[in-house]
Amino acid sequence: MDYRSRRTMPAHRRVSSTLSVSSRDDTPGTPVPTNITVSVRLKPGQPSQAAPSQSSSSPSWPTTATTIAVPDVGVFGFDNVFGPTTNSQQVFTAVAKPVVNAVVEGYHGTIFAYGMTGTGKTYSMRGLPSQPGIIPLAVADIFGQVSFATTTISVSYLEIYNEHVKDLLNPTVAADTLKLYDSPDSGLVRVRNLRCVRVATIQELNDLVSQGDLARRTEGTEYNAVSSRSHAVLQIFLEKSDPLTSATSTTVLSLCDLAGSERAAADIERRKEGAYINRSLLALGTIIARLSAASAGTGASASSAATTTTDSHDHHIPYRDSKLTRLLQHSLSGAALVSVLCTIDTHNPARHALAETVNTLRFAARAKNVAITPARAVATTAAATNSAAANAVIESLRLDLERERAETEIVKVELAEVRKQAYEHRIREQEKYDREKRELELQRDALKDRVTQLTRLILGAGPGAAGITSPDKPRATIGISAELDRYKTRVEELERKLAHSQITDNSTTTSAVSSSLSSPLSSSSASSSTDLLLQQKLHSAEAEIKELREYLADKDRMINALKRASSFATTTTASRSQDPAEHALRPLHGSTINIHADTTSSSAAAAAAAGGDMTPLANPKLRRSVR
Ligand SMILES: Nc1ncnc2c1ncn2[C@@H]1O[C@H](COP(=O)(O)OP(=O)(O)OP(=O)(O)O)[C@@H](O)[C@H]1O
Structure with missing residues (x-):
């Protein structure tokens, strides 16, 4: 198909023109010639299964040069159907050469390889070195055609994975710095910070492509077939300057190895990839179908669609639904050439492969806006028309459903992601809480030790003990005993709290974990209330620990003061017994150790007695809790 014979003016000069003039043939299954070319390539099977000629791929999937019949589904018609023996040069000539020619002449052009994993997109x-594909053949062709006196060639190579752009020529650059924007200079959508390298030779360009491929493959070794889960886009920019006016114009050839079109697996990561791929492929399919309809004269003006994102029928053109279609927005206009090569493997024995192959053919048929001829031949023209109309309605409904499914899948995947993060957050909180609880237990044990120490102190301050004069003994003992009682109460209270938190803790952890694991798409309110409960418990535990620390520090000071007071009293008693006159001058008049029920005054009095530096307990809350 020679597009040059149908063109009027290059796209950058007259955007409103389309590249094709169609003469419609209403026979179902026959594609209308437009500026969208859709081809199907069959992968060869095992040598014994390979068909001897291009016209029959396998006994059960009969093909001609433009049709393929799928058992129980129907006959699909395209611009080209390449049998398993077609070589890469033949594929290039039919699929890519017209697009390359158009780009050299000043149009944008895009070539897509679409199909399920392992069918031959790459x-x-x-x-292969022995059998170069579309990219190396296109590069050689461009260099053979352009004049370097007026044209410069530059290249960029990127990958779109889960809607993130990766620069394959500069793989270390952060994905979030690679932003798509409308470039006013070229009128194209470009990627900010993407490396774009000017090249002078075929070798230089091919070396860059190989370098980019390595960046893809590196990821591919980590997960199985990751490369098939991303879209790779090689863009070759031709900047032409007019020697008379010095005006420049840029056209771009985009060569896209699309992600595998197969449905995603159960694994969450694969499902996420699948959801993004699905959405972008659906958007791409819709846009290409609109273009196809427009250039066949049956639908919207696709050239205006490229700039307005709605067509003349006010249909939304979903360029922004995916990074791929947004990037290629101006290359998917009515003024550009698009060639879609769908690859299929009719020998794949996997159960899901047949469905995937039919899906690939449906995508191709939609891209070409052709109805699928029902498998059984129809008797009359009227019946054929009715059948085609019915098929169109069914296809449209099927697409609506598929779009809904793709959107639902994305929402599900995102929800599952949020729930996973919430679950991990809960686990972290739980671990933190457990740590705090252990600390609380340690604090309790320390308090118990203090109780023991105080008990010993009481015994030390008992009848006959040295250090406290006999009138003061009962008061001191009562004071310390009261203190001891409060300690004990506090320890009991603490133990009750710990036991309670243990029970609540076990039940909430079990329910939180089981709800997260058993139903990833439900009980979000239950999990958030569990979070709240855990947080409340954590805060109260933290407050408790802080309180205990202060309390403990206070008690430490008090015990030290008591010890100092005790040793001071011993010294004074000893000296008094030696010199009674001196007794009258001792600083502790009346009650030597004035320990009351109030912790502050007892501590302060003890400190005063010891000449120590003990400060009154400042925290009224703690005082309350000690009581
Ligand atoms: N037409 C063909 N002739 C000979 N070998 C082929 C053909 N198509 C594919 N193959 C071989 O099949 C294998 C898979 O092909 P390829 O890697 O191109 O598939 P793909 O669709 O790009 O897969 P993926 O999506 O996983 O990247 C390769 O070993 C390739 O050489």
């Missing part, structure tokens, strides 16, 4: 785009 093989078709990159090829």
Whole structure:
């Protein structure tokens, strides 16, 4: 198909023109010639299964040069159907050469390879050293055509994975700095911070592509077939300057090895990838179908669609639904050439492969806006028309459903992600809480030790003990005993709290964990209330510990003061017994150790007695809790 014979003016000069003139053939299954080319390539099977000619791939999937019949589904018609023996040069000539020619002449052009994993997308785009694919052949062709006196060539190579852009020529650059924007200079959507390298030779360009491929493959070794879960886009920019006016114009050839179109697996990461891929492929399919309809004269003006994002029928053109379609927005206009190569493997024995192959053909059919001819031949033209109309309605409903499914899948995946994070957060909080609780237990044990110490002190201050004069003994003992009682009460209270938190803790942890694991898409309110409960418990535990620390520090000071008071009293008693006159001058008049029920005054009195530095307990809350 020679587009040059149908073109009027290059896209950058006259955007409103389309590149095709169609003569419609209403036979179902026959594609209308437009500026969208859709081709299907069949992967060869095992040598014994390979068909000898291009016209029959396998006995059960009969093909001609433009049709393929799928058992129990129907006959699909495209611009080209390549049998398993078609070589890469033949594929290039039919699929890519017209697009390359258009780009050299001043139009934008895009070539897509679409299909499920392992069907030959990369093989078709990159090829092998012995069998170069579309990319190396296109590069050689461009260099053979352009004049370097007026044209400069530059190249960028990126990957879109889970809607994040990765620069394959500069893989270390952070994905979040690679932002898509409308470039006023070129009129294209470009990627900020993406490396774009000017090249002078075929070798330089091919080396950069190989370098980019390595960046893809590195990721591919980590997970199985990650490369098939991303879209790789190689863009070759031709900047032409007019020698008379010095005006420049840029056209771009975009070569896209799309992510595998197969449905995602049960694994959450794979599902997430699948959801993003699905959405972008659906958007791409919708846009290409609109373009196809527009350039066939059956639908919207696609050239205006490229700039307005709605067509003349006010249909929304979903360029912004995915990074891929946004990036290619101006290359997916009515003024650009698009070629879609769908790869299929009719020999794949996997159970889901047949459904995936049919899906690939449906995508291709939609891109070309062709109805699928029902498997059984129809008797009359009227019946054929009715059938085609019915098929169109069914197809439209099927697409609506698929779009809904893709959106639902994305919401589900995002929800599952949020729930996973919430679950991990809960586990972290639980661990923190457990740590705090252990600390609380240690504090309790320390308090118990203090109780023991105080008990010993009481015994030391008992009848006959040295250090406290006999009139003061009962008061001191009563004071310390009261203190001891409060300690004991406090310890009991603490133990009750710990026991209670243990019970609540076990039940909330069990329910939180089980709800998170058993139903990833439900009970969000239950999990948030569990979070709240855990947080409350944690805060009260923290407050408790702080209080205890202060309390303990106070008690330490008090015990030290008591000890100092005790040794002071011993010294004074000893000296008094030696010199009674001196007794009258001792600083402790009346009650030597004035320990009352109030912790502050007892501590302060003891400190005063000892000449120590003990400060009154400042925290009224703690005083309350001690009581
Ligand atoms: N037309 C073909 N002729 C010979 N070999 C082919 C052909 N198509 C594919 N292959 C071989 O099949 C294997 C898978 O092909 P390829 O890697 O191109 O698939 P793919 O669709 O790009 O897969 P993925 O999505 O996983 O990257 C490769 O070993 C490739 O060489």
